[in-house]
Amino acid sequence: xxxxxxxxxFARDRVLDAARALFTEHGVGGTSLQMIxxxxxxxxxxxxxxxxxxxxxxxxxxxxxxxxxTRVIRIAAAIPSREVRREATISGMIELAVRHRRTxxxxxxxxxxxxxxxxxxxxxxxxxxxxxxxxxxxPDPASRTAVAVLVSGxxxxxxxPAVAAIPDEELHRLLLDxxxxxxxx
Amino acid sequence: xxxxxxxxxFARDRVLDAARALFTEHGVGGTSLQMIxxxxxxxxxxxxxxxxxxxxxxxxxxxxxxxxxTRVIRIAAAIPSREVRREATISGMIELAVRHRRTxxxxxxxxxxxxxxxxxxxxxxxxxxxxxxxxxxxPDPASRTAVAVLVSGxxxxxxxPAVAAIPDEELHRLLLDxxxxxxxx
DNA sequence: GTCTATATATGGATAGAC
DNA sequence: GTCTATCCATATATAGAC
Numbered sequence: 001x002x003x004x005x006x007x008x009x010f011a012r013d014r015v016l017d018a019a020r021a022l023f024t025e026h027g028v029g030g031t032s033l034q035m036i037x038x039x040x041x042x043x044x045x046x047x048x049x050x051x052x053x054x055x056x057x058x059x060x061x062x063x064x065x066x067x068x069x070t071r072v073i074r075i076a077a078a079i080p081s082r083e084v085r086r087e088a089t090i091s092g093m094i095e096l097a098v099r100h101r102r103t104x105x106x107x108x109x110x111x112x113x114x115x116x117x118x119x120x121x122x123x124x125x126x127x128x129x130x131x132x133x134x135x136x137x138x139p140d141p142a143s144r145t146a147v148a149v150l151v152s153g154x155x156x157x158x159x160x161p162a163v164a165a166i167p168d169e170e171l172h173r174l175l176l177d178x179x180x181x182x183x184x185x
Numbered sequence: 186x187x188x189x190x191x192x193x194x195f196a197r198d199r200v201l202d203a204a205r206a207l208f209t210e211h212g213v214g215g216t217s218l219q220m221i222x223x224x225x226x227x228x229x230x231x232x233x234x235x236x237x238x239x240x241x242x243x244x245x246x247x248x249x250x251x252x253x254x255t256r257v258i259r260i261a262a263a264i265p266s267r268e269v270r271r272e273a274t275i276s277g278m279i280e281l282a283v284r285h286r287r288t289x290x291x292x293x294x295x296x297x298x299x300x301x302x303x304x305x306x307x308x309x310x311x312x313x314x315x316x317x318x319x320x321x322x323x324p325d326p327a328s329r330t331a332v333a334v335l336v337s338g339x340x341x342x343x344x345x346p347a348v349a350a351i352p353d354e355e356l357h358r359l360l361l362d363x364x365x366x367x368x369x370x
Numbered sequence: 371g372t373c374t375a376t377a378t379a380t381g382g383a384t385a386g387a388c
Numbered sequence: 389g390t391c392t393a394t395c396c397a398t399a400t401a402t403a404g405a406c
Contacts, residue, residue: 019320032399034399044400045402049372109294117317144347145342146363149341149342150339156294162332170326218381219381230390231393
């Protein structure tokens with residue numbers, strides 16, 4: 001129990017790291033500022049010095065993920081062929097799902113994050129665009145189901161403890177295999 | 186705003202219905218007894234008359250799902266061929282995922298439910314057994330990844346709003362197609 | 371930059387009246 | 389079977405001292 005070493009200067013990042021870990025363990029709703037403060041060995045007030053509110057922390061934690069999704073969409077949107085565009089989107093989605101691993105699971109599943117997505121237009125658009133590129137504008141039941149399995153499967157699997165030991169590169173490749181099998185009509 | 190009609194005699198079931206709906210919307214952690222009581226137009230004390238605690242409600246809501254999982258496993262365990270056994274397990278898993286739809290999503294994703302699973306040995310065993318039947322006792326990375334995609338994909342997709350309009354039978358069939366494509370090595 | 375103290379709300383839970 | 393009243397713990401958040 002060495003006294004909490006204040007590595008100094010990066011207090012904000014330390015709060016974000018602790019928040020990320022706790023969000024993963026207990027969900028956003030199950031994580032209090034007290035828990036974050038305790039993990040850092042500081043008081044809640046110290047946390048409030050770095051962030052205006054809990055919502056501020058949540059938004060800061062998840063912004064990078066949605067920025068990545070937006071980036072993947074923007075790159076894909078420039079591709080003329082629908083087939084190639086979908087391929088690129090899936091590949092980009094897997095890349096970011098693996099890179100963010102623990103964080104991304106919550107994007108698809110945590111009710112608090114779902115509310116956040118609804119609230120922040122920027123995030124909401126990213127998710128909507130993703131659906132359209134993958135399933136098309138007016139998808140039939142089979143496409144809708146396949147896309148739902150694909151997205152839930154990718155994001156859920158990337159965060160599954162069962163694959164935690166698999167290195168990023170290998171996991172990326174394995175998920176790509178699964179995705180190809182799924183969407184290969 | 187007609188005064189809350191107390192259909193009488195089924196107060197317990199009405200609490201469970203309200204809880205299920207709220208758990209789906211806000212997650213278990215994000216649902217308070219106050220919210221449940223409000224939705225029924227009663228006081229929290231009235232809810233406490235039907236259940237000892239919030240945990241009691243949670244356990245009662247999720248028990249049927251885990252009982253179904255246990256039943257699927259028990260039936261599958263009696264099948265000698267490993268191939269056929271896995272097929273039967275997947276089919277049974279899809280059947281219960283579709284039948285419970287909104288509830289099952291939380292089983293894979295809600296941190297509060299994850300803690301519940303850890304706490305209740307009966308539930309924990311069901312989940313562990315499911316993994317072993319699907320992936321085998323010492324699975325390689327590829328199998329672990331495929332099973333993770335399969336389970337997350339099935340449960341996540343069944344609860345996805347995008348497939349809400351698809352009838353149970355059709356959704357079951359479509360999910361089975363997805364599963365076959367995924368595990369067909 | 372971190373602390374103490376505090377305001378205020380909400381959550382889970384119980385006792386006892388009706 | 390439902391309500392009022394209440395207890396206690398915890399949560400978010402702020403003010404101000406050091």
